[in-house]
Amino acid sequence: MKDKYDIVVIGSGIGGLVSAALLSSLGKRILVIEKEPKPGGYLTEFKNEDFIFDVSLHLLNGCAKGQYTYNMFERCHIIDEIKFLRPKYLYRSIFPDFDLRIPQMNLREYTEMLGDLFPKSRKGIKILFDEMSRIFQVVNSYFSSKRVTPLLLQRLTSNYKTMLDQHINDIKLKAIISQLWIYLGLPPSLLRAIDFCYPWFDYMNNGGYYVEKGSYEIVRALVSHIRNKRGDFLFNKNVGRILTENGFGRRIAFGKDEIFCDTIISNIDLTKTIFELIGSSKFSTADIAKIRNIEPSISAFEIFLGLDVDLSATYPDDYEIFVNTDYDIDKQYQDCLNNNAKSAPFVITVNSNVNRFAAPKGKSVVTIIMLAGYGHWISKSRGEYEDKKHKVAEILMDRAGKIIPEIKKNPHKKAVSTPVTFERYTNNAAGAIYGYSRTVGQKTEIRPNEMNNIKNLYFASAWAKQGSGVVKVLHSADDVYKKISKTVDAKL
Ligand SMILES: Cc1cc2nc3c(=O)[nH]c(=O)nc-3n(C[C@H](O)[C@H](O)[C@H](O)COP(=O)(O)OP(=O)(O)OC[C@H]3O[C@@H](n4cnc5c(N)ncnc54)[C@H](O)[C@@H]3O)c2cc1C
Structure with a gap:
């Protein structure tokens, strides 16, 4: 271990590991500091006798070749270590009057299944699903080209229930269609429409996947890649302070030790980074007021x-x-x-x-x-x-x-x-x-990937603006990677 690094990543959740993996390929000297004895954050497993328990991952979206999750793991040079498996059905959904097995990658069959159960709503289901698929497309085009469309703006600022109510009347059908609300942690009346529609379409149309040996397989592969690129890890070290000089975070303190660095990536709770590690006096009153409003999920x-x-x-x-x-x-x-x-x-x-x-x-x-x-x-x-x-x-x-x-x-x-x-x-x-709670009121600008006051501090986690769930966290890590690699290009 050295006492000066190009980049220090605080926390070894998936967001921290993926940003470290991407940046280590740029030749950066990276240190990941983790308070636990092992990496992964929520992506972890534990053993009890011969049983292995995966703590968090149930399903992942975007895993088919050429899709987002697959591409990200390819860019991290771990795709050959990961085998994605698709359960036979996307999920089974039990209600008092229904026991449904939802088909994988077959939105047409699902639409027909619901139309047969609720014939009066057949047309509404089709219109709703068409809009949800268009939302998936406009979000993707925002990710690739930052293009903002009227549909994107409309569904960013309204809840999913409003959209659902426009097309469907039957309360039972609404509940069946909204089953995946549990993956977002909020009911349709509170959840931003966009946050429901994007993963919903990705799961329904492109499939839900799991990892052959469980989610920790991803963590093991990332750690091994970072180490191969001469990145370092420190475990059992709880970062207590980020010490700043002239608007830059320069020293990372844990216990009695300190590490110097040029750039910091926080993979931990955003509010804890600001209030506990740095201190609110280093930020503008307006920023602090916004951050205080963040509600955990x-x-x-x-x-x-x-x-x-x-x-x-x-x-x-x-x-x-x-x-x-x-x-x-x-x-x-x-x-x-x-x-x-x-x-x-x-x-x-x-x-x-x-x-x-x-x-x-x-x-x-x-x-x-x-x-x-x-x-x-x-x-x-x-x-x-x-x-x-x-x-x-x-x-x-x-x-x-x-x-x-x-x-x-x-x-x-x-x-x-x-x-x-x-x-x-x-x-x-x-x-x-799931990081912060994704209600309509929790606007994206209060959940930054960076903050003006500390110019070399970035956020890659479920608390960043992209949101929670593994795929959204990958997006935040990718965003941080792009921002940091631009500063590297500028120096060259
Ligand atoms: C039960 C459950 C089920 C889930 N199911 C799914 C699912 O099916 N599909 C899906 O996509 N997502 C799912 N998620 C969500 C997903 O797991 C998370 O969104 C994602 O793993 C969060 O990753 P992260 O990078 O934000 O970091 P986290 O996992 O939050 O990790 C943060 C890391 O930082 C470390 N740390 C914190 N403070 C400090 C400090 N001061 N110093 C040093 N280290 C510190 C922590 O120990 C931890 O290792 C689920 C989550 C849970 C809990």
Whole structure:
């Protein structure tokens, strides 16, 4: 390790690793500093006996050859190390009156399936899906050429519910079409239309993918590439300060140590970077006011299960299963915020049906996730916290056992995470699993990839303006790479 680097990346989540991988190819001397003993942030796995549990990734979009995620991993020189697999169905969606398996890469079949179930809405479904596909195109053209169209502006400033209501009346159909709201962490009434439509179309039309050996495969490949390019890593080092001189961040302090650098990339919670690492006095009052308004996204409650039975024999078609008790998504969201496990929607993922390496022969790995408010878990005594954790897990396992009885009958290993666990592990405020909350009011300019006051500081993470989810974080890392490589070109 040296005491001066061209670039220091704070945090080794996917945004930090991808920016480091891209920039290391420019010959930059890079150091990644991570507070945990291992890299990856939310993209992590843990082992329990012979079971391997993937903590976050369920599905990835843009993975077919020539699409965005594929291209980014190619540019990071890791594409040969990653094998993308497509579950048979995109997902299964269970409602009180429906049990639907959604086809992969076949929007036409999905449109027909919904039209047959809701014949009176056939025309509305077609018009809605056409608009959602056009939104995907205009966002892509914004990414490639920064072209802003009237449709882009309109759907940036309106919520998804307004768009849905224009074309669909049936409340059941609206809930079925909006199932993927859970991946965005907000109900259609609060979520920006654009943030729903872009990933929705990408998943529906271009497919949902998983990684053969789980998401940590991506992390391992990135770390190995960065090391091959002579990049360094420091683990178990919690960055406490960024010290500035004349509007530039120059020294990164952790414990009693300091590292000098020319450029800094923050991969961690934006508000913590500003308020805790730098200090609000270094920014304009207007910027500070905007940043104080940033709301963290919802968090999650997650159960990791190793089962003594091979579910691929009995449920060969299932991977991602959404379970809903009703059609009122605003109510469902409130149930999640209140940790009302008896009626909140949740997701069962049969990980080992796609990742054959996750469980030993004859066994399975399953995760159960409920979006969960953070407030519910704080200021509880240790005993109360453990009691609550146990009760919520039992309720969700009972409910999941109604769909897959083996979940109750054959548990062998079990681990549970709450919003507090997620916060402790990543330092993301309120255990936010999707960075900031993507409501219409959370305007992009308050979530920058850079800030004028500290000229050599960049943000590549779920807190940057592109948004959360692996693909959006890749976009933020790419943006930061382009900005930094321009400064390199200018020096040459
Ligand atoms: C349960 C769950 C399910 C998800 N499912 C999906 C999915 O199916 N598809 C999808 O695309 N996305 C999914 N996501 C979202 C996705 O995982 C995240 O958006 C993405 O991984 C965030 O990456 P990031 O680069 O912002 O960094 P993070 O993962 O937040 O990592 C930040 C890193 O910085 C480190 N750090 C923090 N503070 C400091 C400090 N002071 N000093 C040093 N290091 C520090 C942390 O330890 C951490 O390693 C899911 C997330 C969760 C939690």
